[in-house]
Amino acid sequence: MIDTILNHRSIRKYTSEKISKETLEEILNAGMRASTTGNMQVYSVVVTEDDDNKAQLAPCHFNQPMIKNAPVVLTFCADYNRFNKWCELSNAKPGYDNFLSFVTGAIDALLAAQNVCVAAESKGLGICYLGTTIYTADKIIEVLKLPKGVVPVTTVTIGYPDESPELADRLPLEGIVHYEEYKDYSDEDIKDLYQEKEQLPENIGFVKENGKESLAQVFTDVRYKKQDNVAFSKVLLDVLKSQGFMNHED
Amino acid sequence: MIDTILNHRSIRKYTSEKISKETLEEILNAGMRASTTGNMQVYSVVVTEDDDNKAQLAPCHFNQPMIKNAPVVLTFCADYNRFNKWCELSNAKPGYDNFLSFVTGAIDALLAAQNVCVAAESKGLGICYLGTTIYTADKIIEVLKLPKGVVPVTTVTIGYPDESPELADRLPLEGIVHYEEYKDYSDEDIKDLYQEKEQLPENIGFVKENGKESLAQVFTDVRYKKQDNVAFSKVLLDVLKSQGFMNHED
Numbered sequence: 001m002i003d004t005i006l007n008h009r010s011i012r013k014y015t016s017e018k019i020s021k022e023t024l025e026e027i028l029n030a031g032m033r034a035s036t037t038g039n040m041q042v043y044s045v046v047v048t049e050d051d052d053n054k055a056q057l058a059p060c061h062f063n064q065p066m067i068k069n070a071p072v073v074l075t076f077c078a079d080y081n082r083f084n085k086w087c088e089l090s091n092a093k094p095g096y097d098n099f100l101s102f103v104t105g106a107i108d109a110l111l112a113a114q115n116v117c118v119a120a121e122s123k124g125l126g127i128c129y130l131g132t133t134i135y136t137a138d139k140i141i142e143v144l145k146l147p148k149g150v151v152p153v154t155t156v157t158i159g160y161p162d163e164s165p166e167l168a169d170r171l172p173l174e175g176i177v178h179y180e181e182y183k184d185y186s187d188e189d190i191k192d193l194y195q196e197k198e199q200l201p202e203n204i205g206f207v208k209e210n211g212k213e214s215l216a217q218v219f220t221d222v223r224y225k226k227q228d229n230v231a232f233s234k235v236l237l238d239v240l241k242s243q244g245f246m247n248h249e250d
Numbered sequence: 251m252i253d254t255i256l257n258h259r260s261i262r263k264y265t266s267e268k269i270s271k272e273t274l275e276e277i278l279n280a281g282m283r284a285s286t287t288g289n290m291q292v293y294s295v296v297v298t299e300d301d302d303n304k305a306q307l308a309p310c311h312f313n314q315p316m317i318k319n320a321p322v323v324l325t326f327c328a329d330y331n332r333f334n335k336w337c338e339l340s341n342a343k344p345g346y347d348n349f350l351s352f353v354t355g356a357i358d359a360l361l362a363a364q365n366v367c368v369a370a371e372s373k374g375l376g377i378c379y380l381g382t383t384i385y386t387a388d389k390i391i392e393v394l395k396l397p398k399g400v401v402p403v404t405t406v407t408i409g410y411p412d413e414s415p416e417l418a419d420r421l422p423l424e425g426i427v428h429y430e431e432y433k434d435y436s437d438e439d440i441k442d443l444y445q446e447k448e449q450l451p452e453n454i455g456f457v458k459e460n461g462k463e464s465l466a467q468v469f470t471d472v473r474y475k476k477q478d479n480v481a482f483s484k485v486l487l488d489v490l491k492s493q494g495f496m497n498h499e500d
Contacts (some may be wrong), residue, residue, distance in 0.1 A: 002373070010285055032420050032421075032423060033255050038469065038474060045428070082443075091464060099486060101483075103384050103403075106353075107403070110357060110360040110364070111379075118251070134354070134357075178295070178297065179297050184397055185331075216336055219333075229345050230345070233348040
Protein backbone atom coordinates (compact mmCIF):
# COMPACT_ATOMS: atom_id res chain seq x y z
CA MET A 1 0.00 0.00 0.00
CA ILE A 2 2.60 2.53 1.10
CA ASP A 3 4.84 0.94 -1.56
CA THR A 4 2.40 1.97 -4.29
CA ILE A 5 2.53 5.53 -2.99
CA LEU A 6 6.32 5.56 -2.63
CA ASN A 7 6.78 4.21 -6.16
CA HIS A 8 4.64 6.88 -7.82
CA ARG A 9 5.98 8.29 -11.06
CA SER A 10 3.99 10.51 -13.41
CA ILE A 11 3.46 8.42 -16.55
CA ARG A 12 3.19 10.35 -19.82
CA LYS A 13 3.43 7.47 -22.31
CA TYR A 14 0.81 4.73 -22.41
CA THR A 15 0.45 1.45 -24.29
CA SER A 16 -2.55 1.00 -26.56
CA GLU A 17 -4.22 -1.29 -24.01
CA LYS A 18 -7.68 -0.08 -23.03
CA ILE A 19 -8.86 0.13 -19.43
CA SER A 20 -11.76 -2.27 -18.86
CA LYS A 21 -15.07 -0.83 -17.68
CA GLU A 22 -14.72 -2.96 -14.55
CA THR A 23 -11.28 -1.58 -13.67
CA LEU A 24 -12.35 1.98 -14.40
CA GLU A 25 -15.39 1.66 -12.16
CA GLU A 26 -13.27 0.06 -9.45
CA ILE A 27 -10.87 3.00 -9.33
CA LEU A 28 -13.66 5.59 -9.59
CA ASN A 29 -15.39 3.85 -6.71
CA ALA A 30 -12.15 4.12 -4.70
CA GLY A 31 -12.29 7.85 -5.40
CA MET A 32 -15.80 8.03 -3.94
CA ARG A 33 -14.56 6.64 -0.60
CA ALA A 34 -12.39 9.72 0.03
CA SER A 35 -13.52 12.06 2.80
CA THR A 36 -15.88 14.81 1.66
CA THR A 37 -17.10 17.85 3.60
CA GLY A 38 -20.21 16.91 5.57
CA ASN A 39 -20.59 13.93 3.22
CA MET A 40 -22.07 16.36 0.69
CA GLN A 41 -19.96 14.95 -2.16
CA VAL A 42 -19.87 18.31 -3.89
CA TYR A 43 -17.79 17.21 -6.86
CA SER A 44 -18.17 15.36 -10.15
CA VAL A 45 -15.85 13.44 -12.46
CA VAL A 46 -16.13 13.58 -16.23
CA VAL A 47 -14.66 10.59 -18.09
CA THR A 48 -13.35 11.22 -21.61
CA GLU A 49 -12.59 8.15 -23.75
CA ASP A 50 -13.86 9.27 -27.14
CA ASP A 51 -11.16 10.41 -29.56
CA ASP A 52 -13.10 13.40 -30.86
CA ASN A 53 -13.72 14.61 -27.34
CA LYS A 54 -10.05 14.14 -26.47
CA ALA A 55 -9.16 16.20 -29.51
CA GLN A 56 -11.40 18.98 -28.18
CA LEU A 57 -9.82 18.80 -24.74
CA ALA A 58 -6.24 18.71 -26.06
CA PRO A 59 -5.82 22.46 -26.68
CA CYS A 60 -7.23 23.15 -23.18
CA HIS A 61 -4.15 21.29 -21.97
CA PHE A 62 -1.74 23.05 -24.34
CA ASN A 63 -1.75 19.94 -26.54
CA GLN A 64 0.25 17.86 -24.09
CA PRO A 65 0.34 14.47 -25.85
CA MET A 66 -1.00 12.52 -22.83
CA ILE A 67 -4.54 13.71 -23.54
CA LYS A 68 -4.69 11.95 -26.90
CA ASN A 69 -2.49 8.99 -25.97
CA ALA A 70 -4.09 8.00 -22.68
CA PRO A 71 -7.11 5.68 -22.98
CA VAL A 72 -8.90 7.59 -20.23
CA VAL A 73 -8.91 11.26 -19.25
CA LEU A 74 -10.65 12.22 -16.01
CA THR A 75 -11.66 15.81 -15.26
CA PHE A 76 -12.38 16.41 -11.57
CA CYS A 77 -14.77 19.27 -10.85
CA ALA A 78 -16.08 21.14 -7.83
CA ASP A 79 -19.85 20.61 -8.24
CA TYR A 80 -22.67 22.28 -6.30
CA ASN A 81 -25.13 21.94 -9.18
CA ARG A 82 -26.35 18.51 -8.09
CA PHE A 83 -26.50 19.43 -4.39
CA ASN A 84 -28.33 22.70 -5.12
CA LYS A 85 -30.91 20.87 -7.24
CA TRP A 86 -31.50 18.42 -4.39
CA CYS A 87 -31.96 21.34 -1.96
CA GLU A 88 -34.44 23.07 -4.24
CA LEU A 89 -36.44 19.86 -4.69
CA SER A 90 -36.50 19.46 -0.90
CA ASN A 91 -37.86 22.94 -0.15
CA ALA A 92 -34.44 23.97 1.17
CA LYS A 93 -32.72 27.20 0.10
CA PRO A 94 -29.09 26.50 -0.88
CA GLY A 95 -26.57 29.16 0.20
CA TYR A 96 -23.60 27.90 -1.79
CA ASP A 97 -23.11 30.62 -4.39
CA ASN A 98 -19.94 31.85 -2.72
CA PHE A 99 -16.16 31.48 -2.71
CA LEU A 100 -16.07 29.23 0.37
CA SER A 101 -18.32 26.75 -1.38
CA PHE A 102 -16.07 26.68 -4.44
CA VAL A 103 -13.08 25.86 -2.22
CA THR A 104 -15.11 23.20 -0.39
CA GLY A 105 -16.03 21.55 -3.68
CA ALA A 106 -12.45 21.81 -4.94
CA ILE A 107 -11.19 20.05 -1.80
CA ASP A 108 -13.72 17.23 -2.28
CA ALA A 109 -12.69 16.86 -5.93
CA LEU A 110 -8.95 16.79 -5.18
CA LEU A 111 -9.11 14.23 -2.37
CA ALA A 112 -11.18 11.98 -4.63
CA ALA A 113 -8.70 12.51 -7.47
CA GLN A 114 -5.75 11.38 -5.36
CA ASN A 115 -7.65 8.30 -4.20
CA VAL A 116 -8.37 7.43 -7.83
CA CYS A 117 -4.68 7.84 -8.69
CA VAL A 118 -3.43 5.65 -5.83
CA ALA A 119 -6.06 3.02 -6.65
CA ALA A 120 -5.12 3.14 -10.35
CA GLU A 121 -1.43 2.72 -9.58
CA SER A 122 -2.18 -0.21 -7.29
CA LYS A 123 -3.78 -1.89 -10.35
CA GLY A 124 -0.64 -1.37 -12.47
CA LEU A 125 -1.94 1.73 -14.24
CA GLY A 126 0.05 4.94 -14.67
CA ILE A 127 -1.30 8.43 -14.10
CA CYS A 128 -0.39 12.03 -14.84
CA TYR A 129 -1.96 15.18 -13.38
CA LEU A 130 -2.47 18.13 -15.72
CA GLY A 131 -2.12 21.45 -13.91
CA THR A 132 -3.43 23.20 -17.03
CA THR A 133 -7.02 22.56 -15.93
CA ILE A 134 -7.14 25.71 -13.80
CA TYR A 135 -5.52 27.79 -16.57
CA THR A 136 -8.24 27.06 -19.11
CA ALA A 137 -11.26 26.24 -16.95
CA ASP A 138 -13.41 28.49 -19.18
CA LYS A 139 -12.68 26.36 -22.27
CA ILE A 140 -13.02 23.04 -20.44
CA ILE A 141 -16.44 24.16 -19.21
CA GLU A 142 -17.50 24.59 -22.85
CA VAL A 143 -16.09 21.29 -24.04
CA LEU A 144 -17.54 19.22 -21.19
CA LYS A 145 -20.77 21.27 -21.05
CA LEU A 146 -20.42 22.02 -17.34
CA PRO A 147 -23.44 23.91 -15.97
CA LYS A 148 -23.44 26.72 -13.43
CA GLY A 149 -22.16 25.50 -10.06
CA VAL A 150 -19.49 23.29 -11.67
CA VAL A 151 -15.80 24.24 -12.08
CA PRO A 152 -13.02 21.88 -13.23
CA VAL A 153 -10.04 21.82 -10.84
CA THR A 154 -7.74 19.07 -12.07
CA THR A 155 -7.34 16.50 -14.83
CA VAL A 156 -5.73 13.08 -14.69
CA THR A 157 -4.71 10.95 -17.66
CA ILE A 158 -4.67 7.21 -17.03
CA GLY A 159 -3.40 4.20 -18.94
CA TYR A 160 -1.00 1.28 -18.86
CA PRO A 161 2.58 2.60 -18.65
CA ASP A 162 4.80 2.53 -21.71
CA GLU A 163 7.78 4.09 -19.94
CA SER A 164 9.51 3.65 -16.59
CA PRO A 165 10.93 6.99 -15.56
CA GLU A 166 13.16 7.51 -12.54
CA LEU A 167 11.61 8.58 -9.27
CA ALA A 168 11.31 12.39 -9.28
CA ASP A 169 13.55 14.34 -6.92
CA ARG A 170 11.95 15.85 -3.83
CA LEU A 171 13.15 18.31 -1.21
CA PRO A 172 14.31 16.68 2.03
CA LEU A 173 11.35 16.02 4.37
CA GLU A 174 12.48 18.80 6.73
CA GLY A 175 12.02 21.21 3.83
CA ILE A 176 8.25 20.61 3.84
CA VAL A 177 7.43 19.73 7.45
CA HIS A 178 7.38 22.16 10.39
CA TYR A 179 7.00 21.07 14.01
CA GLU A 180 4.61 23.04 16.26
CA GLU A 181 4.99 26.29 14.36
CA TYR A 182 6.24 27.48 10.99
CA LYS A 183 10.01 27.96 11.14
CA ASP A 184 10.85 30.45 8.46
CA TYR A 185 13.86 29.68 6.27
CA SER A 186 17.23 31.42 6.44
CA ASP A 187 19.21 31.90 3.24
CA GLU A 188 21.40 29.01 4.36
CA ASP A 189 18.36 26.77 4.88
CA ILE A 190 17.14 27.52 1.37
CA LYS A 191 20.54 26.83 -0.16
CA ASP A 192 20.77 23.51 1.67
CA LEU A 193 17.24 22.44 0.74
CA TYR A 194 17.50 23.21 -2.97
CA GLN A 195 21.14 22.19 -3.47
CA GLU A 196 20.40 18.62 -4.56
CA LYS A 197 17.70 19.76 -7.01
CA GLU A 198 19.99 22.38 -8.55
CA GLN A 199 22.79 19.88 -9.04
CA LEU A 200 20.77 17.22 -10.87
CA PRO A 201 22.26 16.79 -14.36
CA GLU A 202 18.76 17.12 -15.85
CA ASN A 203 18.24 20.48 -14.14
CA ILE A 204 21.70 21.75 -15.05
CA GLY A 205 20.69 20.85 -18.62
CA PHE A 206 17.45 22.88 -18.36
CA VAL A 207 19.36 25.95 -17.19
CA LYS A 208 21.79 25.67 -20.11
CA GLU A 209 19.16 24.94 -22.78
CA ASN A 210 17.15 27.97 -21.72
CA GLY A 211 20.16 30.24 -21.53
CA LYS A 212 19.47 31.08 -17.87
CA GLU A 213 21.72 31.75 -14.87
CA SER A 214 19.85 29.56 -12.37
CA LEU A 215 17.24 26.81 -12.15
CA ALA A 216 14.87 29.20 -10.39
CA GLN A 217 15.01 31.46 -13.47
CA VAL A 218 13.77 28.54 -15.58
CA PHE A 219 10.66 28.57 -13.39
CA THR A 220 10.15 32.33 -13.20
CA ASP A 221 11.12 33.25 -16.78
CA VAL A 222 10.15 30.18 -18.82
CA ARG A 223 7.83 27.68 -17.15
CA TYR A 224 5.62 29.65 -14.71
CA LYS A 225 5.80 33.30 -15.70
CA LYS A 226 4.18 36.17 -13.84
CA GLN A 227 2.33 37.49 -16.88
CA ASP A 228 0.77 34.06 -17.53
CA ASN A 229 -0.10 33.55 -13.86
CA VAL A 230 -1.81 36.94 -13.70
CA ALA A 231 -3.75 36.30 -16.92
CA PHE A 232 -4.83 32.81 -15.77
CA SER A 233 -5.79 34.20 -12.35
CA LYS A 234 -8.18 36.63 -14.00
CA VAL A 235 -9.71 33.91 -16.17
CA LEU A 236 -10.17 31.63 -13.16
CA LEU A 237 -11.76 34.37 -11.04
CA ASP A 238 -14.07 35.22 -13.95
CA VAL A 239 -14.99 31.53 -14.20
CA LEU A 240 -15.86 31.46 -10.49
CA LYS A 241 -18.06 34.48 -11.09
CA SER A 242 -19.80 33.11 -14.17
CA GLN A 243 -20.27 29.67 -12.60
CA GLY A 244 -22.03 31.34 -9.68
CA PHE A 245 -19.49 31.23 -6.85
CA MET A 246 -18.86 34.94 -6.22
CA ASN A 247 -22.33 36.29 -5.50
CA HIS A 248 -21.25 37.94 -2.23
CA GLU A 249 -19.14 40.43 -4.18
CA ASP A 250 -22.09 42.50 -5.38
CA MET B 251 -4.11 -1.29 -1.25
CA ILE B 252 -7.51 -0.56 -2.73
CA ASP B 253 -8.89 -2.31 0.37
CA THR B 254 -7.39 0.36 2.61
CA ILE B 255 -9.11 3.02 0.51
CA LEU B 256 -12.43 1.17 0.37
CA ASN B 257 -12.43 0.68 4.14
CA HIS B 258 -11.89 4.35 4.98
CA ARG B 259 -13.93 5.71 7.86
CA SER B 260 -13.37 9.08 9.48
CA ILE B 261 -12.12 8.32 12.99
CA ARG B 262 -12.99 10.87 15.66
CA LYS B 263 -11.99 8.93 18.79
CA TYR B 264 -8.43 7.85 19.39
CA THR B 265 -6.67 5.68 21.99
CA SER B 266 -3.94 7.28 24.13
CA GLU B 267 -1.25 5.50 22.08
CA LYS B 268 1.29 7.93 20.63
CA ILE B 269 2.44 7.79 17.02
CA SER B 270 6.16 7.00 16.86
CA LYS B 271 8.48 9.47 15.15
CA GLU B 272 9.36 6.73 12.67
CA THR B 273 5.73 6.08 11.69
CA LEU B 274 4.96 9.80 11.49
CA GLU B 275 7.93 10.40 9.19
CA GLU B 276 6.98 7.39 7.08
CA ILE B 277 3.49 8.72 6.40
CA LEU B 278 4.71 12.30 5.87
CA ASN B 279 7.22 10.94 3.41
CA ALA B 280 4.38 9.16 1.60
CA GLY B 281 2.69 12.57 1.35
CA MET B 282 5.79 14.00 -0.33
CA ARG B 283 5.55 11.44 -3.14
CA ALA B 284 2.24 12.88 -4.36
CA SER B 285 2.32 14.72 -7.68
CA THR B 286 3.03 18.45 -7.40
CA THR B 287 2.77 21.13 -10.08
CA GLY B 288 6.06 21.32 -11.96
CA ASN B 289 7.66 19.52 -8.98
CA MET B 290 7.67 22.90 -7.23
CA GLN B 291 6.29 21.40 -3.99
CA VAL B 292 4.53 24.63 -3.10
CA TYR B 293 3.03 23.44 0.16
CA SER B 294 4.05 22.84 3.76
CA VAL B 295 2.76 20.68 6.60
CA VAL B 296 2.71 21.85 10.21
CA VAL B 297 2.70 19.07 12.82
CA THR B 298 1.04 19.84 16.17
CA GLU B 299 1.69 17.39 19.02
CA ASP B 300 2.08 19.76 21.97
CA ASP B 301 -1.00 20.04 24.20
CA ASP B 302 -0.79 23.82 24.61
CA ASN B 303 -0.58 24.28 20.86
CA LYS B 304 -3.54 21.94 20.36
CA ALA B 305 -5.49 24.02 22.87
CA GLN B 306 -4.73 27.10 20.77
CA LEU B 307 -5.83 25.37 17.57
CA ALA B 308 -9.02 23.93 19.09
CA PRO B 309 -11.20 27.07 18.81
CA CYS B 310 -10.07 27.47 15.16
CA HIS B 311 -11.82 24.14 14.64
CA PHE B 312 -14.91 25.07 16.68
CA ASN B 313 -13.58 22.97 19.56
CA GLN B 314 -14.21 19.68 17.80
CA PRO B 315 -12.80 17.19 20.34
CA MET B 316 -10.51 15.43 17.80
CA ILE B 317 -8.00 18.28 17.98
CA LYS B 318 -7.26 17.68 21.65
CA ASN B 319 -7.74 13.90 21.60
CA ALA B 320 -5.65 13.00 18.57
CA PRO B 321 -1.94 12.54 19.23
CA VAL B 322 -1.08 14.33 15.99
CA VAL B 323 -2.73 17.22 14.14
CA LEU B 324 -1.47 18.07 10.66
CA THR B 325 -2.22 21.40 9.00
CA PHE B 326 -1.63 21.35 5.24
CA CYS B 327 -0.84 24.74 3.70
CA ALA B 328 -0.38 26.20 0.26
CA ASP B 329 3.16 27.63 0.54
CA TYR B 330 4.98 29.90 -1.92
CA ASN B 331 7.12 31.47 0.83
CA ARG B 332 9.87 28.87 0.53
CA PHE B 333 9.81 28.83 -3.29
CA ASN B 334 9.83 32.64 -3.49
CA LYS B 335 12.83 32.82 -1.16
CA TRP B 336 14.67 30.33 -3.37
CA CYS B 337 13.85 32.42 -6.45
CA GLU B 338 15.09 35.61 -4.81
CA LEU B 339 18.33 33.95 -3.72
CA SER B 340 18.80 32.72 -7.30
CA ASN B 341 18.42 36.12 -8.94
CA ALA B 342 15.00 35.06 -10.29
CA LYS B 343 11.90 37.25 -9.92
CA PRO B 344 8.97 35.19 -8.59
CA GLY B 345 5.59 36.00 -10.11
CA TYR B 346 3.43 34.01 -7.70
CA ASP B 347 1.56 36.72 -5.82
CA ASN B 348 -1.71 35.87 -7.53
CA PHE B 349 -4.86 33.76 -7.23
CA LEU B 350 -3.70 31.07 -9.65
CA SER B 351 -0.65 30.44 -7.50
CA PHE B 352 -2.78 30.07 -4.38
CA VAL B 353 -4.90 27.44 -6.14
CA THR B 354 -1.74 25.69 -7.40
CA GLY B 355 -0.36 25.52 -3.86
CA ALA B 356 -3.71 24.35 -2.49
CA ILE B 357 -3.79 21.50 -5.02
CA ASP B 358 -0.26 20.43 -4.03
CA ALA B 359 -1.23 20.51 -0.35
CA LEU B 360 -4.44 18.51 -0.83
CA LEU B 361 -2.92 15.73 -2.93
CA ALA B 362 -0.17 15.35 -0.32
CA ALA B 363 -2.79 15.31 2.46
CA GLN B 364 -4.70 12.47 0.87
CA ASN B 365 -1.52 10.45 0.37
CA VAL B 366 -0.70 10.94 4.06
CA CYS B 367 -4.19 9.76 5.00
CA VAL B 368 -4.08 6.62 2.86
CA ALA B 369 -0.58 5.82 4.12
CA ALA B 370 -1.69 6.37 7.73
CA GLU B 371 -4.70 4.11 7.30
CA SER B 372 -2.51 1.42 5.76
CA LYS B 373 -0.51 1.47 9.03
CA GLY B 374 -3.64 0.96 11.16
CA LEU B 375 -4.07 4.63 12.03
CA GLY B 376 -7.37 6.51 11.80
CA ILE B 377 -7.78 9.98 10.31
CA CYS B 378 -10.32 12.77 10.22
CA TYR B 379 -10.34 15.85 7.95
CA LEU B 380 -11.42 19.15 9.46
CA GLY B 381 -13.18 21.37 6.94
CA THR B 382 -13.06 24.23 9.44
CA THR B 383 -9.52 25.11 8.32
CA ILE B 384 -10.77 27.32 5.48
CA TYR B 385 -13.34 29.00 7.75
CA THR B 386 -10.76 30.28 10.23
CA ALA B 387 -7.59 30.48 8.15
CA ASP B 388 -6.91 33.93 9.63
CA LYS B 389 -6.74 32.55 13.17
CA ILE B 390 -4.75 29.44 12.19
CA ILE B 391 -2.19 31.71 10.52
CA GLU B 392 -1.69 33.46 13.87
CA VAL B 393 -1.45 30.27 15.91
CA LEU B 394 0.98 28.50 13.56
CA LYS B 395 2.87 31.72 12.73
CA LEU B 396 2.44 31.29 8.98
CA PRO B 397 4.28 33.98 7.01
CA LYS B 398 3.12 35.76 3.84
CA GLY B 399 2.77 33.30 0.97
CA VAL B 400 1.37 30.57 3.23
CA VAL B 401 -2.36 29.73 3.62
CA PRO B 402 -3.76 26.69 5.49
CA VAL B 403 -6.20 24.66 3.38
CA THR B 404 -7.00 21.55 5.36
CA THR B 405 -6.31 19.85 8.68
CA VAL B 406 -6.11 16.16 9.48
CA THR B 407 -6.19 14.58 12.94
CA ILE B 408 -4.42 11.23 13.22
CA GLY B 409 -4.24 8.55 15.90
CA TYR B 410 -4.96 4.92 16.68
CA PRO B 411 -8.74 4.30 16.39
CA ASP B 412 -10.84 3.95 19.52
CA GLU B 413 -14.09 3.44 17.60
CA SER B 414 -15.19 1.44 14.56
CA PRO B 415 -17.95 3.36 12.83
CA GLU B 416 -19.99 2.02 9.94
CA LEU B 417 -18.93 2.85 6.40
CA ALA B 418 -20.45 6.24 5.47
CA ASP B 419 -23.19 6.26 2.85
CA ARG B 420 -22.30 7.53 -0.61
CA LEU B 421 -24.36 8.44 -3.67
CA PRO B 422 -24.42 5.71 -6.34
CA LEU B 423 -21.36 5.97 -8.62
CA GLU B 424 -23.53 7.23 -11.51
CA GLY B 425 -24.42 10.21 -9.31
CA ILE B 426 -20.82 11.46 -9.41
CA VAL B 427 -19.47 10.22 -12.75
CA HIS B 428 -20.38 11.60 -16.19
CA TYR B 429 -19.31 9.98 -19.43
CA GLU B 430 -17.98 12.23 -22.24
CA GLU B 431 -19.98 15.27 -21.16
CA TYR B 432 -21.85 16.50 -18.12
CA LYS B 433 -25.36 15.10 -18.15
CA ASP B 434 -27.46 17.46 -16.10
CA TYR B 435 -29.88 15.93 -13.62
CA SER B 436 -33.65 15.79 -13.99
CA ASP B 437 -35.83 16.03 -10.88
CA GLU B 438 -36.32 12.29 -11.14
CA ASP B 439 -32.56 11.67 -11.26
CA ILE B 440 -32.05 13.74 -8.12
CA LYS B 441 -34.82 11.93 -6.27
CA ASP B 442 -33.35 8.55 -7.23
CA LEU B 443 -29.79 9.53 -6.29
CA TYR B 444 -30.62 10.95 -2.87
CA GLN B 445 -33.37 8.51 -1.90
CA GLU B 446 -31.12 6.09 -0.03
CA LYS B 447 -29.44 8.91 1.91
CA GLU B 448 -32.77 10.44 2.89
CA GLN B 449 -34.09 7.12 4.15
CA LEU B 450 -31.18 6.25 6.44
CA PRO B 451 -32.51 6.04 10.01
CA GLU B 452 -29.68 8.32 11.17
CA ASN B 453 -30.68 11.00 8.67
CA ILE B 454 -34.39 10.67 9.44
CA GLY B 455 -33.30 11.26 13.04
CA PHE B 456 -31.38 14.45 12.11
CA VAL B 457 -34.45 15.87 10.36
CA LYS B 458 -36.65 15.19 13.41
CA GLU B 459 -34.14 16.46 16.00
CA ASN B 460 -33.72 19.70 14.11
CA GLY B 461 -37.43 20.17 13.54
CA LYS B 462 -36.98 20.33 9.77
CA GLU B 463 -39.08 19.11 6.83
CA SER B 464 -36.25 17.52 4.84
CA LEU B 465 -32.65 16.36 5.14
CA ALA B 466 -31.57 19.09 2.71
CA GLN B 467 -32.95 21.70 5.14
CA VAL B 468 -30.63 20.30 7.82
CA PHE B 469 -27.76 21.25 5.50
CA THR B 470 -29.07 24.64 4.38
CA ASP B 471 -30.58 25.84 7.68
CA VAL B 472 -28.40 24.17 10.32
CA ARG B 473 -25.08 22.73 9.17
CA TYR B 474 -23.93 24.85 6.20
CA LYS B 475 -25.86 28.12 6.27
CA LYS B 476 -25.66 30.87 3.68
CA GLN B 477 -24.84 33.60 6.19
CA ASP B 478 -21.89 31.58 7.55
CA ASN B 479 -20.67 30.66 4.08
CA VAL B 480 -20.75 34.31 2.99
CA ALA B 481 -18.94 35.46 6.14
CA PHE B 482 -16.27 32.73 5.80
CA SER B 483 -15.88 33.54 2.09
CA LYS B 484 -15.02 37.12 2.95
CA VAL B 485 -12.53 36.07 5.63
CA LEU B 486 -10.86 33.61 3.23
CA LEU B 487 -10.61 36.16 0.41
CA ASP B 488 -9.16 38.69 2.88
CA VAL B 489 -6.63 36.06 3.96
CA LEU B 490 -5.61 35.50 0.34
CA LYS B 491 -5.13 39.26 0.05
CA SER B 492 -3.15 39.65 3.27
CA GLN B 493 -1.00 36.58 2.55
CA GLY B 494 -0.08 38.11 -0.80
CA PHE B 495 -2.07 36.14 -3.37
CA MET B 496 -4.34 38.83 -4.84
CA ASN B 497 -1.89 41.43 -6.08
CA HIS B 498 -3.41 41.52 -9.56
CA GLU B 499 -6.55 43.13 -8.17
CA ASP B 500 -5.01 46.58 -7.71
